[in-house]
Amino acid sequence: MPSKYALVHEWLTPEATGGSELVVREILNHIDAQLYALIDFESSNPESYLYKRQISTTFLQYLPVAKKGVQKYLPLLPLAIEQLDLRQHDVILSSSHAVAKGILTTPDQLHxxxxHSPMRYAWDLTFDYLRESKLGTGMAGWLTRYILHRLRQWDVVSANRVDxxxxxxAHTARRIWRCYRRDAQIIYPPVNTEEFPFLSQKEDFYVTVSRLVSYKQVTLIVKAFNKLRKPLVIIGIGPDMDKIIKIAEPNIKILGWQPxxxxxxxxxxxxxxxxxxxEDFGIALVEAQxxxxxxxxxGAGGALETVRDIRTHGDTGTGIFFQQQTEASLIEAVETFEAKAGKFNPEYARKHAAQFSKQMFASRYLNFVHQCEENNNKRKIVT
Known part of the structure; x- marks a missing residue:
């Protein structure tokens, strides 16, 4: 009898269009799974591929302003995800960057x-969260610290629910080991490489495409290009928009959201x-290539796996790394980049990006799922 699959993700909203959502979409293209989420505002969105799809949600769906960001209810997320009843399914597939991995399963189910990342709020971004949040100081700050402490505890415990x-x-695999002491198979997320147009002739400007939030360091890019006086185009929106507009010199064009x-x-x-x-991976870097x-x-995180520094790889190089998140380090990298500009091969960049395509993801992911199912079936026979 064929397995019955469930796919669990954190939230499905029109604003959530990152790499984790691409993974969900690609899995559903190949596996017939019942979809679950903390909240869902996509099945009612006529422009979404999930329009009119049956999606099971939690009580967070009905709380005020949940659509604008369920992260506002951070302390409730573990409780909410544990309310999803998935007992009718044989195989649980979760796509997790916060709490999706924490769903409850039975001994007979495979999870x-x-x-995409251990819960950033509780781990890597704890001090950024405290610094930027209005709840980071005074008595409220101590309460926030306690909540984050308990989230870390729950996050580790819930990792034991995953088979x-x-x-x-590889960067994320190391973080999984550091937080959970669990090994992880590395499968790069799907990138729509074939949908991006290839041009060998380039124009005289630089571009960055990003959400304008602090950890993306777009402010750093702006400050460096203010000093470089080179043309830069910024595409994206976010809470740092006003700050970036205020400090940008005339050589920098800020376009905001673009189709x-x-x-x-x-x-x-x-x-x-x-x-x-x-970044844990960095899809935009692959799209550019x-x-x-x-x-x-x-030169940190997933970029070390998706970009090949021309100073190390010669003719097969697809970019240049800078080693510190400082204006001076970025300026030096841009100047080195321009000195070596004629040595970059656009065709090779395109070829390099192809290894992160949707087809490669589907093949690797499906093979791994089938392998896990076989291992699980053998274990059932032995026991």
Whole structure:
């Protein structure tokens, strides 16, 4: 009898369009699974691929302003995810960057978690969260610290409910080991590489595409390009928008949100793609290379797996790393990039990006799921 699958994700909203959502979409393209989430505002969205799909949600769906960000109810997320009843399914597939891996399962069920990141609020971004939040000081600050402490405890305990972990990069696999002491299979997320236009002839400007939030370090890019006096195009929106507009010099053009066609046009035409965040994977870096556009990236996190520094890889290089998240380090990288500009091969960048395609993801993910099912069936026979 065929297995009955469930797929669990944190939240499904029109604003949630990142790499984790691409993973959910690609899994559903290949596996017939019942979809579960903390909240869902996509099945009622006529423009969504999930329109009219049956999606099971939690009590958070009905709380005020949940649509604008269920993270506001952070202390309730573990409780909410544990209310989902998945006992009718044989295989639980979770796509988790917060609490989706914490669903409750029975001894007979198989749980495979594609982990985009251990819960950032509780781990890597704890002190950023406290510094930027109005709840980070005074008595409220101590309460927030206690809540984050309890979230870390729950996060570790709930990791034991997962039979097999998949990480979206070696960087994430190391973080999974550090937080949970669990090994993880590395399967890179799907990138729509074929949908990005290839251009070998570039124009004289740089581009960055990013959410304008603090850890993306777009402010750092702006300050560096203010000093470089080189043309830079910024695409994206977020809470740092006003700050960036205030400090940007005339050589920097801030376009805000742009439709996909415009994003692809700027990515393909740019001399280089600039990225200063430490990401678990970094889909935008791969998208730029799919356009034949080399990258100038902070040399940490997933970028070390998706970009090949021309100083190390020679003719097969697809970009340049800078080693510190400082203006001086980025400025030095841009100057080195321009000195080596004629040595970048756009065709190779496109070829390099292809290894992160949707087809590669589907093949690796499905093979791993089937392997886990076989192992689980053998274990049942033995016991």
């Amino acid at each position: 495979i978690c594609y982990c 097999y972990f998949i990480a979206n990069s 996909d066609d415009m994003v692809k046009k700027y990515m393909a035409s740019a001399r280089g793609f600039v990225y200063a965040a430490c 799919a356009c034949g556009t080399p990258a100038i990236a902070y």
